[in-house]
Amino acid sequence: xxxxxxxxxxxxxxxxxxxxxxxxxxxxxxxxxxxxxxxxxxxxxxxxxxxxxxxxxxxxxxxxxxxxxxxxxxxxxxxxxxxxxxxxxxxxxxxxxxxxxxxxxxxxxxxxxxxxxxxxxxxxxxxxxxxxxxxxxxxxxxxxxxxxxxxxxxxxxxxxxxxxxxxxxxxxx
Amino acid sequence: xxxxxxxxxxxxxxxxxxxxxxxxxxxxxxxxxxxxxxxxxxxxxxxxxxxxxxxxxxxxxxxxxxxxxxxxxxxxxxxxxxxxxxxxxxxxxxxxxxxxxxxxxxxxxxxxxxxxxxxxxxxxxxxxxxxxxxxxxxxxxxxxxxxxxxxxxxxxxxxxxxxxxxxxxxxxxxxxxxxxxxxxxxxxxxxxxxxxxxxxxxxxxxxxxxxxxxxxxxxxxxxxxxxxxxxxxxxxxxxxxxxxxxxxxxxxxxxxxxxxxxxxxxxxxxxxxxxxxxxxxxxxxxxxxxxxxxxxxxxxxxxxxxxxxxxxxxxxxxxxxxxxxxxxxxxxxxxxxxxxxxxxxxxxxxxxxxxxxxxxxxxxxxxxxxxxxxxxxxxxxxxxxxxxxxxxxxxxxxxxxxxxxxxxxxxxxxxxxxxxxxxxxxxxxxxxxxxxxxxxxxxxxxxxxxxxxxxxxxxxxxxxxxxxxxxxxxxxxxxxxxxxxxxxxxxxxxxxxxxxxxxxxxxxxxxxxxxxxxxxxxxxxxxxxxxxxxxxxxxxxxxxxxxxxxxxxxxxxxxxxxxxxxxxxxxxxxxxxxxxxxxxxxxxxxxxxxxxxxxxxxxxxxxxxxxxxxxxxxxxxxxxxxxxxxxxxxxxxxxxxxxxxxxxxxxxxxxxxxxxxxxxxxxxxxxxxxxxxxxxxxxxxxxxxxxxxxxxxxxxxxxxxxxxxxxxxxxxxxxxxxxxxxxxxxxxxxxxxxxxxxxxxxxxxxxxxxxxxxxxx
Numbered sequence: 001x002x003x004x005x006x007x008x009x010x011x012x013x014x015x016x017x018x019x020x021x022x023x024x025x026x027x028x029x030x031x032x033x034x035x036x037x038x039x040x041x042x043x044x045x046x047x048x049x050x051x052x053x054x055x056x057x058x059x060x061x062x063x064x065x066x067x068x069x070x071x072x073x074x075x076x077x078x079x080x081x082x083x084x085x086x087x088x089x090x091x092x093x094x095x096x097x098x099x100x101x102x103x104x105x106x107x108x109x110x111x112x113x114x115x116x117x118x119x120x121x122x123x124x125x126x127x128x129x130x131x132x133x134x135x136x137x138x139x140x141x142x143x144x145x146x147x148x149x150x151x152x153x154x155x156x157x158x159x160x161x162x163x164x165x166x167x168x169x170x171x172x173x
Numbered sequence: 174x175x176x177x178x179x180x181x182x183x184x185x186x187x188x189x190x191x192x193x194x195x196x197x198x199x200x201x202x203x204x205x206x207x208x209x210x211x212x213x214x215x216x217x218x219x220x221x222x223x224x225x226x227x228x229x230x231x232x233x234x235x236x237x238x239x240x241x242x243x244x245x246x247x248x249x250x251x252x253x254x255x256x257x258x259x260x261x262x263x264x265x266x267x268x269x270x271x272x273x274x275x276x277x278x279x280x281x282x283x284x285x286x287x288x289x290x291x292x293x294x295x296x297x298x299x300x301x302x303x304x305x306x307x308x309x310x311x312x313x314x315x316x317x318x319x320x321x322x323x324x325x326x327x328x329x330x331x332x333x334x335x336x337x338x339x340x341x342x343x344x345x346x347x348x349x350x351x352x353x354x355x356x357x358x359x360x361x362x363x364x365x366x367x368x369x370x371x372x373x374x375x376x377x378x379x380x381x382x383x384x385x386x387x388x389x390x391x392x393x394x395x396x397x398x399x400x401x402x403x404x405x406x407x408x409x410x411x412x413x414x415x416x417x418x419x420x421x422x423x424x425x426x427x428x429x430x431x432x433x434x435x436x437x438x439x440x441x442x443x444x445x446x447x448x449x450x451x452x453x454x455x456x457x458x459x460x461x462x463x464x465x466x467x468x469x470x471x472x473x474x475x476x477x478x479x480x481x482x483x484x485x486x487x488x489x490x491x492x493x494x495x496x497x498x499x500x501x502x503x504x505x506x507x508x509x510x511x512x513x514x515x516x517x518x519x520x521x522x523x524x525x526x527x528x529x530x531x532x533x534x535x536x537x538x539x540x541x542x543x544x545x546x547x548x549x550x551x552x553x554x555x556x557x558x559x560x561x562x563x564x565x566x567x568x569x570x571x572x573x574x575x576x577x578x579x580x581x582x583x584x585x586x587x588x589x590x591x592x593x594x595x596x597x598x599x600x601x602x603x604x605x606x607x608x609x610x611x612x613x614x615x616x617x618x619x620x621x622x623x624x625x626x627x628x629x630x631x632x633x634x635x636x637x638x639x640x641x642x643x644x645x646x647x648x649x650x651x652x653x654x655x656x657x658x659x660x661x662x663x664x665x666x667x668x669x670x671x672x673x674x675x676x677x678x679x680x681x682x683x684x685x686x687x688x689x690x691x692x693x694x695x696x697x698x699x700x701x702x703x704x705x706x707x708x709x710x711x712x713x714x715x716x717x718x719x720x721x722x723x724x725x726x727x728x729x730x731x732x733x734x735x736x737x738x739x740x741x742x743x744x745x746x747x748x749x750x751x752x753x754x755x756x757x758x759x760x761x762x763x764x765x766x767x768x769x770x771x772x773x774x775x776x777x778x779x780x781x782x783x784x785x786x787x788x789x790x791x792x793x794x795x796x797x798x799x800x801x802x803x804x805x806x807x808x809x810x811x812x813x814x815x816x817x818x819x820x821x822x823x824x825x826x827x828x829x830x831x832x833x834x835x836x837x838x839x840x841x842x843x844x845x846x847x848x849x850x851x852x853x854x855x856x857x858x859x860x861x862x863x864x865x866x867x868x869x870x871x872x873x874x875x876x877x878x879x880x881x882x883x884x885x886x887x888x889x890x891x892x893x894x895x896x897x898x899x900x901x902x903x904x905x906x907x908x909x910x911x912x913x914x915x916x917x918x919x920x921x922x923x924x925x926x927x928x929x930x931x932x933x934x
Contacts, residue, residue, distance in 0.1 A: 030277075030278075044202075049195070050195070050198065050202035051194070051195015051196065052195070053199075053201075053369075053416075055368040055369070055370070055449065055851075056449045056850070056851040057448065057449055058449060058850055058851060058852070060850065060851035060852050061368065061851050063368055090195065091193075091194060091195035092194065092195050092196075094194070095194070102190070102193065102194060106193040109189070109192075109193045110185050110186075110189040110190065110193055111185065112814065113183070113185070113186055113189070113661070113812075113814035113815060113818060115186075115189075115192055115193070115659075116417075116659035116661070116815075116818050116819070116822070117367070117368070117369070117415060117416050117417040117418075117657075117658060117659030118188070118192035118197055118414065118416070118659070119199060119367070119368040119369045119416030119417055120368050121192050121193060122193075122195045125193060143859075144859045144860045144862065145859075145860055147858075147859040147860075148858040148859045148860035149858075150859060151368055151851065151856060151858075152368075152825075152859075153365075153366060153367055153368050153417050153419070153825050153826050153856075154417060154659045154818065154822055154825075154826070155818075155821045155822040155823070155824050155825050155826070156818055156821070157821070157859050157862055158817075158862070158865060159814065159817070159818060159821075160859075161859075161862075
């Protein structure tokens with residue numbers, strides 16, 4: 001007897017990451033996206049975008065910060081399925097993908113050595129980028145407030161503030 | 174005037190582009206084909222015997238590849254002396270490993286942990302260092318009666334400094350104009366808490382070669398250590414950039430052992446990454462330090478004696494506490510010139526998460542208790558602490574017993590100039606109003622100032638080796654086992670080589686941190702990067718250059734010493750004439766391999782002073798750190814921005830903030846850590862930064878050709894005692910332990926019930 005073919009029901013989730021659209025099949029298989037997967041899991045494990053870091057995995061440290069529709073979000077606190085249809089930007093997606101040049105904010109971090117170990121840096125840059133998207137000319141206090149959810153243990157804060165303010169100033173010139 | 178092309182000038186970190194674009198691969202970012210994930214089942218009890226473990230159900234879970242208990246794990250041991258097993262039949266703290274799982278995914282591994290059934294026989298637990306010393310106290314290890322760890326066995330050589338007994342205490346007592354006795358403690362066991370939790374991948378080739386990719390501050394030393402402990406196995410370590418360490422990831426066997434055991438069992442690579450809760454509740458924290466001491470001073474600030482019992486709480490095991498005691502005892506002598514010492518340390522184990530090395534390495538732990546005791550004597554003598562430190566900090570020609578137990582004499586600098594400049598920058602003379610007197614008062618808000626000091630003679634500790642290879646194309650490669658952990662040291666050794674060879678910085682690179690291709694490297698600890706690691710690299714570069722000139726000299730018909738090189742071209746010094754590329758000497762089929770080795774030298778103490786100003790709200794008890802000024806003398810700045818970054822590091826990573834709000838809170842009814850997450854473990858945010866300034870002098874030091882020494886490790890260490898002094902002055906009550914949380918302030922002010930502080934209200 002020929003088995004009746006079963007139409008596989010394949011719920012998918014589609015999101016755009018750094019300009020490329022990805023569709024994932026939802027499920028518990030080894031190549032599927034579990035509904036319980038967080039966005040950071042998907043970015044790191046499925047897309048190999050390891051620039052987004054996991055540190056506290058609890059929404060407290062900001063190391064996993066990415067942009068969703070231009071705003072800073074914590075990718076360890078979002079389920080991938082919640083991001084369906086959204087536009088995500090990670091640290092790898094900053095800068096000009098055509099010329100390969102880095103974002104002026106990234107260049108400012110290089111110029112100011114605005115990092116030490118560099119582990120928190122991607123999250124810090126993404127938070128700062130979100131701020132500058134909304135407020136291109138922030139005060140020092142506004143930068144501090146915007147980054148207050150980003151844990152930096154080497155204490156590169158002072159150089160970071162210089163770098164962000166210089167990048168903001170540069171953008172206005 | 175800076176005479177150098179690279180040294181002392183700000184240059185972008187060589188790894189900067191990768192860091193800001195997210196390309197830097199930390200250990201947790203790596204994966205290998207066929208890799209499994211390791212998980213650790215941890216004890217819920219502080220002290221218990223494991224009566225039985227049933228792993229049947231866990232092992233049956235699809236995707237689980239191995240479950241290990243103490244009965245199956247290899248008999249590897251770590252600690253000083255060797256006493257910490259991979260798994261044991263006994264657990265000694267909440268979080269002690271009980272079983273290990275390797276699984277296809279992390280989720281499966283975690284599920285398997287839940288299926289392991291363990292039956293414990295609970296034992297009484299002890300947490301307080303003095304209670305652990307009492308007769309009849311619960312004993313953690315059969316081999317350590319009274320819970321006292323034996324003195325260092327061959328840490329730092331055959332006779333490590335395990336106590337400080339010199340001179341004649343009775344004479345010191347007789348000579349003293351003022352004698353003060355008291356107890357101070359630094360027991361809040363803050364967590365250095367690097368953002369990257371402990372992570373490692375381990376894989377075996379055949380049965381005799383173990384390769385480890387550790388998040389490690391000292392991967393080459395890890396190779397050497399594991400090689401010794403694991404016997405006939407060949408160990409290879411491949412270090413990666415470290416996502417912060419602050420000392421805590423130097424000895425990484427705690428997380429390497431479980432991964433290596435699981436990889437051995439399964440024959441597949443195993444990755445083990447601690448969760449943040451494991452990092453906060455089951456990984457090494459600072460030593461607990463309690464000091465019952467007695468000090469004598471003359472009216473002029475001369476310290477006539479110091480005697481005391483230094484009780485060191487190392488938690489459930491000693492990672493290297495005896496070594497930290499040795500360094501602490503050494504460093505005490507740098508801060509205080511004193512002829513008569515009787516300082517007796519005891520390293521004691523208790524049933525809480527173990528202590529291990531953290532930036533400050535024993536010295537900070539001792540200093541945070543010792544300096545407050547000294548300040549009580551200064552108060553009695555009416556001495557200004559800055560003047561006291563100027564008089565008492567080690568000076569050239571002064572001697573001290575160092576960690577190896579030997580007597581060394583300083584060839585360094587008199588740091589009084591840096592102290593004076595720091596005091597002027599801070600405005601010390603204007604702000605200092607005397608002991609237990611606030612600087613200013615505005616309603617309920619009171620300001621106070623304090624100062625602390627620290628230094629080590631470890632800038633030249635241990636051996637470093639390096640090769641520098643010149644290639645005919647005008648490039649140089651440094652073979653070094655140095656892992657980048659944030660100080661920019663891998664860039665800085667490139668700057669040194671570029672300076673010696675006068676080639677663009679882009680033409681200098683460093684090999685991967687692979688123990689198979691690099692010579693010995695102790696690692697960037699104890700502020701030794703600049704002098705010790707730099708010293709080896711400089712020697713290697715000079716050796717390579719000498720070989721190059723020997724090859725080039727015949728082309729010029731001169732002696733090698735007559736030659737110089739710039740931008741890959743060699744010429745005769747002081748003459749206009751031909752400039753020939755390196756390839757003329759090496760030809761395309763040759764290289765020049767220079768070798769460099771740094772031998773330990775404990776004659777150059779470094780120095781750091783921190784001035785702090787705090788504001789205390791006497792209504793709420795909240796303390797705000799208003800301003801910090803650091804003062805140091807580094808001989809010669811290598812990279813200005815990397816240096817200020819490191820000095821700014823005085824706040825977190827268990828530095829100044831461990832005086833204010835950082836603490837690991839232990840529930841002593843259950844033995845559990847109550848704040849093992851990053852919301853309840855308090856840390857400083859971007860929104861709460863004090864004003865920060867550094868005075869950096871450059872008085873050339875007799876180190877190496879660049880006359881520099883490092884200060885990164887010591888940057889936080891003077892901070893906590895400076896804050897304790899500042900807050901005591903602000904509220905007019907002497908405080909003797911940390912952290913200075915609002916409840917403690919209000920209690921000291923008599924606004925909450927509890928033990929009051931001492932002093933003027």
